[in-house]
Amino acid sequence: MVFRNSKYIVIIGSSLMLLLMVALLMTSIFNMLDIRKRLEVITVNHIDRTSILYNMRNIVRERSHSMYAIFLLQDPFAQDEEFLTFNNLASEFIKMRVRLENLGMSEAQTVIFEKAKSLIRESAPLQNSIVDAMMQGFKAERFDAMSAVDLPLEKAILQEFDALVTLEQRDTQNAIASAYEEHAYLFRLTVLLGILVLVLGVIISFFTVRRIGAVEGILYKEKELAEVTLHAIADGMITVDASTNILYLNPRATQLTGWSISEAIGKPLREVYRIYSTPSDTPAEHPVFYQDIAGPVVNLHQYVELHNRHNIRFIVEDSAAPIRNNSGEVIGSVLVFRDVTYEHELSKQLNWHASHDSLTGLINRREFEYDLVRLIASARHRDTTHCCLYVDLDQFKIVNDTCGHIAGDELLKQVATTILSAIRHSDTLARLGGDEFGLLLEGCDTAKAMIIANTILDRIRQFRFSWEQSIFSIGASIGLVSINKDSINAASILSAADAACYMAKDTGRNRICLHQTNDREIIKRQGEMRWITIIDECLEHGRFLLYGQKALPVRDQKLPCYHELLLRMTDAKGKIIDPMSFIPAAERFSIMVKIDRWVIESAFEWLATKSHSAGTEIYAINLSAQSLNDRNFLHFVMDTAASKGLSPSLVCFEITETTAIANWNQAHHFIATLRGIGFRFALDDFGSGMSSFTYLKNFTVDFVKIDGTFVKDIDRDPMHLAIVKSIASVAGVMNVMIIGEWVENEAALEILKHIGIDYAQGFHIHRPENIALIDITNQKKSGT
Numbered sequence: 199m200v201f202r203n204s205k206y207i208v209i210i211g212s213s214l215m216l217l218l219m220v221a222l223l224m225t226s227i228f229n230m231l232d233i234r235k236r237l238e239v240i241t242v243n244h245i246d247r248t249s250i251l252y253n254m255r256n257i258v259r260e261r262s263h264s265m266y267a268i269f270l271l272q273d274p275f276a277q278d279e280e281f282l283t284f285n286n287l288a289s290e291f292i293k294m295r296v297r298l299e300n301l302g303m304s305e306a307q308t309v310i311f312e313k314a315k316s317l318i319r320e321s322a323p324l325q326n327s328i329v330d331a332m333m334q335g336f337k338a339e340r341f342d343a344m345s346a347v348d349l350p351l352e353k354a355i356l357q358e359f360d361a362l363v364t365l366e367q368r369d370t371q372n373a374i375a376s377a378y379e380e381h382a383y384l385f386r387l388t389v390l391l392g393i394l395v396l397v398l399g400v401i402i403s404f405f406t407v408r409r410i411g412a413v414e415g416i417l418y419k420e421k422e423l424a425e426v427t428l429h430a431i432a433d434g435m436i437t438v439d440a441s442t443n444i445l446y447l448n449p450r451a452t453q454l455t456g457w458s459i460s461e462a463i464g465k466p467l468r469e470v471y472r473i474y475s476t477p478s479d480t481p482a483e484h485p486v487f488y489q490d491i492a493g494p495v496v497n498l499h500q501y502v503e504l505h506n507r508h509n510i511r512f513i514v515e516d517s518a519a520p521i522r523n524n525s526g527e528v529i530g531s532v533l534v535f536r537d538v539t540y541e542h543e544l545s546k547q548l549n550w551h552a553s554h555d556s557l558t559g560l561i562n563r564r565e566f567e568y569d570l571v572r573l574i575a576s577a578r579h580r581d582t583t584h585c586c587l588y589v590d591l592d593q594f595k596i597v598n599d600t601c602g603h604i605a606g607d608e609l610l611k612q613v614a615t616t617i618l619s620a621i622r623h624s625d626t627l628a629r630l631g632g633d634e635f636g637l638l639l640e641g642c643d644t645a646k647a648m649i650i651a652n653t654i655l656d657r658i659r660q661f662r663f664s665w666e667q668s669i670f671s672i673g674a675s676i677g678l679v680s681i682n683k684d685s686i687n688a689a690s691i692l693s694a695a696d697a698a699c700y701m702a703k704d705t706g707r708n709r710i711c712l713h714q715t716n717d718r719e720i721i722k723r724q725g726e727m728r729w730i731t732i733i734d735e736c737l738e739h740g741r742f743l744l745y746g747q748k749a750l751p752v753r754d755q756k757l758p759c760y761h762e763l764l765l766r767m768t769d770a771k772g773k774i775i776d777p778m779s780f781i782p783a784a785e786r787f788s789i790m791v792k793i794d795r796w797v798i799e800s801a802f803e804w805l806a807t808k809s810h811s812a813g814t815e816i817y818a819i820n821l822s823a824q825s826l827n828d829r830n831f832l833h834f835v836m837d838t839a840a841s842k843g844l845s846p847s848l849v850c851f852e853i854t855e856t857t858a859i860a861n862w863n864q865a866h867h868f869i870a871t872l873r874g875i876g877f878r879f880a881l882d883d884f885g886s887g888m889s890s891f892t893y894l895k896n897f898t899v900d901f902v903k904i905d906g907t908f909v910k911d912i913d914r915d916p917m918h919l920a921i922v923k924s925i926a927s928v929a930g931v932m933n934v935m936i937i938g939e940w941v942e943n944e945a946a947l948e949i950l951k952h953i954g955i956d957y958a959q960g961f962h963i964h965r966p967e968n969i970a971l972i973d974i975t976n977q978k979k980s981g982t
Contacts, residue, residue, distance in 0.1 A: 214402065218395045226388045233381050243301060244370040248363060250298045255359040257291045258318070262352045265325055265344065268332050277333065284329055288322065307365050314358035321351040433536040434514075437521070440529055442467045442487055454514070454537060456507030471533065473502045473514070486518045486531050501542055504535070513542040544924070547917055551885070555629040556907050556918070557607055558614040564856075566628035566636045570681075570688045573638060577681050584681040585647035587637035588695035589617070589654065592673035592707045594633035595776075597663065603910070603942065605665045613672070616661050620653045632778060636695075644680050644712065651676050651710045659708070673708030675699050680713075696786070729783035732767075737796055741768045744800055745966040746817075749937055749959035752951045760901075760937065760957050762818040762852070763801055764966050765793065790822040791831065798838055804969060805849065806842040818850040818880060823857040826864050832871060846876030850901060854882045869898065880937070885925055895932070902929045906940025906960070913945040926953050 264284040271277045295315075303311060328344055434451035438444055444462050447470075452458055455470050462470050473482045482502050485491050504512045516535035520528045553565040561569075573584045591613060598606035610633065617627055617635060626638040637654075639647050655674060663670045677698025679691055694713045702711035736742050742765060749760040767775040784790045801819055808815065825831045839846060851872065853865060869879050880901035885908055904925055908918045922938070929936045938950045941960030950958050 218398065219392075226384065229384050230381070233384070240370060240373045244366060247298065247301055247303070247366050250294050250301070251359055251363050251366065254291060254294045254298070255356060255363075257287050257294065258352060258355050258359070261287045261291075261325065262348065265329055265348070268329055269344065281329065281333060284325075291318075304365070304369055307362060307369070310358055310361050310365065314355055314362070317351055317355045317358065321348060321355060324348055324351070433534050435535075436462075436467065436471060436533045438467050438486065438531050438533070440489060442489060442531070444470060445530065451535075454504060454506060454512060454535070456510070467533070470507075471535075472505045474505060476501060476503050476513070479503070484516075486533050489520075489528065489531060491518055491520050491528075491531055501538070512537045513539040544920065548921065551921070558611050558629050560614055560635075561626065561628040563628065563630045563636070566626070566630065566638070567688050567692070569626050569628075569638055570691060573640060573681050574685050574688060574691065576640075577685060578683050581683055582641060583643045585639040585642050585644060586679045586681055586691050586695050587639065587647070587651055587654075588630075588677040588679075588692070588699040589635040589637060590675045590699050590703065591633040591635075591658075592675055592703070593670070594672060597665070597670050597672070601665050601668065603940075608665070609663050609670075609672070612663060613658065613661070616657050617654055620657045621650060625650075631782075636692075644678070647678055647680075648710065648712065651678055655708065655710065675702035675707050676710045677702060678710055678712045693786070729780065729787055730789060733780060733784055733789055733793065736767050737792060741770075742766070742793070742796055742800075743768060743774075744797070744804070744969045746969045747959060747966040748964040749957040750947075750963045751956065752947070752958050753954055753956045757935075757956060758813065759815045760818065760850075760959075761815065762820075762959065763797070763969070764820075765797060785822065785824065788824055790824040791828050794822055794825040794831070795834060798835060801849075802838050802842045802844045806844050808848060809843070809845045811848065813847065815848065816850050816878065817848055818852045820852045820882070821857075823854075826853070826857060826868055832868055835872065836875070846872075847878070850878040850880050852880045852882040852903065856883065866897070873898065873900075885921060899934060901935045901937055901957075903937045903939055903959075904955075909938045909946060909950070910940040910942050910960070911946075912938075912949050913943070919949065922950075922955075923953055926955060930954065 261284060264280055264287060267280045268277055268284065271280060298311070325348055328348065431448065432450060434454045435446075435448045436444060436451050437446040444465055444467060447455070447457070447459050447462050452462070455462070457465075457470050468484070468487050471484070473484065474480060475482045501513055501515065504514045506512070514535045515538050516533060518531055518533045521530040521532060523529050553561055555562045570586065573586075576582055577584060594606065594609065597609050610629070614627070614629065614635070617637070621627060621637065622639075624640050625642075626640070628636045628638075630636045639650060642650070655676065658672065658674045661672065663672065677695045677700070679695040679698060681691060685691055698711040698713040702709050705711070745764040745766050746761045747764060749762065751757040751759070765777050765781075767777070767780055769775055781790075784793055797819060801817065805817055838844075839849075853869075857865070873879060878900040879898075880903050881897060881899045882903045883905045884902045885905045902925065904922055908921050908925075912919050912922055926936050935956045936954075937957040937959055938946075938955045939959050941947050941950065941958045941962045943962055946960075947958050947962060
């Protein structure tokens, strides 16, 4: 921007010279003030030293005169008074000597002063002895000593003090002369620097003139470079004048609009850039069409449809900015747009996955709850009746355990199709999780709902599932709840439907249980008694176990070994109970904190013996939403780690994406606090919720575990492969380690290796086993 106008170059050059001149002036002033201060110090010190030397010289003379006065005086009282004066002069001399020494002297002065002190040390005792004798009446005997010895000493002392005074005057004159010489030097230096500044100004002016001549050439080259750049960029760009007629298109713009540069120049922008709103397919208005841009850069449409000259359609995003002249007047606009068709389709797919179950194609639990809230509001405000059905498949676990997850998934898809065939088009079917389905019957009373529910039961009873050479028949337990103006909220409706469904299971399965208000407490009490009793017994009698499942490093074999610790329950006979049999109940009845505390204490105690593995092994522990909401749980984790002597770097806490989102502030504080002391964190089931990438950006974690539903069939589903690649790309930019779950075959493992996933986890890698067996295996590998 500096070279757009030559006046800026002149201003910079002039400013530089002015700054140099100011700096020169300030330097000169400061140096002059320093010299002045030094001269003042020299003068004051000279006066003080000279005054002290004269006083000391006078004291030497007055002390000798006092001694002679004592000799001449006959009056005893007068002699005593003169004797006091004699002694006081000695004290005054000592004070003057101390002041002189504190002021400091040159080396030559010190030599002379030491000689004077030597003479004084010889004279002072002699004078004292003479005066003492005279005070005792022996004047005649001490006169010879006074005249023959003391008088020459006094003369010698006075000569030394005269020499000191002379030397002080000479040193002072030398110091003043030196200061004046320095002043003269600085004056010459200032003049020289002034000349240098003048020469520099001339040079700057010369080069400024030359630079002004070169600016035009540079600007021409910049223009050429800009045109080459515009031809190379991947975004389309159109420049229009103040009347919105096209002045320029870059090659990408010609590709997207179907117009060549020669054909488009001079045409109105709306004729070439034809955009339509989606999904209404109506022409979209654009501020550039009217030069109505507040600027400087305005992001305008997102996801509008561009119809080019050949009627090929693209989804585009665009932005615009005004073009101004030197006076600030708008003389045109520049429009930049890019093809985001692929990103738009991918976003639609991600949004679909956020609200739908990828296996069955039905809406998921979150979307189901949104619809349920809508129906509750409708029942309140319009006094209408709807119904909610909770469908839990019977005998599903037999198929899943006998034939595997693939067979179980196929069964769920066929059951979903079977249920859809038995309901109305206005009804909403969702997969709530596992083998559980939810059904909303809009505008349906209980009697009609019972008819539909029986139809569903009959269809499921008649349904036969064939897998390989086996044929299975299954059933379903259905809980039915009426949604009316008295309904409280979605949670209460789901809880009642769930309880009714469990009552149907408890009373024989393959039947419908209608939830009645007067039965609600009984159903709730029965369910709570069953699960709370079982879980409490397991906690009390130690019937919980910790299992471990290894995750294989696939990108870099030097990465630490990752183990996920899993919870198992044993019944009274020692049979292993799958966690999905009791975890949902524990979550429903808010006793997950108890279980999580048991897991933390047991895992930390076991891991405390593995401090030697810090840095080479990581053990992951799953945490529930209820524990994150427990205000005491964070302190419990920290206190337990401290009491067990645990190395925090061994532990990684896994929190599901939905849990983290639902407990945003608590989760953020929990993660930040524990990461600060060395614990690690993994975001589990990533990709299962809406706005996954947004939350990943705002959560600081060490690992991301991609939702297994995207990984298990990655070798067969291109969309799931694209989603996994997208997650891996974003996580890689954020320097987060990636773990792919539910790896069930070698093909999926090889794809994850190719993508660059850090860890792979699943039955194909390692089936969960008791942590005691993991220890034994590790000991065998290490040879211990």
